[in-house]
Amino acid sequence: MSHGHPHHEPADEGAAHRRVLDLDAEVFGAQLTAVLDLLDLPVPPRRVVDLGAGTGTGSRSLRDRFPAATVTAVDSDPRMLSVLADQGFAVVAADLDEGFPVQLHGADLVWAASSLHHVHDVPRLLAGVRAALAPGGVLAVVELEDLPRFTTDPAEDRARAAARAAGWNHHPDWIPHLRAAGFTVERHDLVLDVAPSAAAQEFARAWLPRYLAIPGFDEGAAVQALLDGDLVLEPRAQRALWVAR
DSSP, X not given: OOOSSOOOOOHHHHHXXXXXXXXXXXXXXXXXXXXXXXXXXXXXXXXXXEETOTTXXXXXXXXXXXXXXXXXXXXXXXXXXXXXXXXXXXXXXXXXXGOSOGGGTTEEEEEEESOXXXXXXXXXXXXXXXXXXXXXXXXXXXXXXXXXXXXXXXXXXXXXXXXXXXXXXXXXXXXXXXXXXXXOEEEEEEEEEOOOOHHHHHHHHHHGGGGGGSXXXXXXXXXXXXXXXXXXXXXXXXXXXXXXX
């Protein structure tokens, strides 16, 4: 997902990254549905904003859940925004480090999935979101609570631990930040185990090689041996949701 910062990867790497995001949505999409269920909105929103929309996984889910709403995708990547505009979304080009886009005031739901931890000036952005929300509006912040797990092989466990130690997927508990911005906050933690599938197999084989690039990771051979064999999948995803009102 793109998160309000420019990207400069080669086109083939960008395409590979987008494919990984699409696979995440395909394999663990039920978790996103569960997240939306937890928002407990009193009335369906009319104006929805997806901050750091990236490939549009969240935008499409939000439009499916709230078909009468206008869903606006916000991102800094013009390629992503062009694709989303072609899919019928309203789009806004913005760097989230510069704050919440002023033209989006009156939002009923602001969705920030795996994007807030990329923002340098979080207090500024959160203050802008709070000021922009319509009465009764909600900010939903979603983060991966842990890196996805595909197998129970010890080699993957050690690789995930090395990635966490290297700062992969680092984010704080957003409760104090949200409260400081004037929100009341509820936190929910979700764990989803899914059945093996062709998409999960593709996702695992796209994701696991990333661990080979961890600086100082000396068990790359074990991960490579895992990849060279038949992956016995037990996919799991863990996400955290902060509902700020």
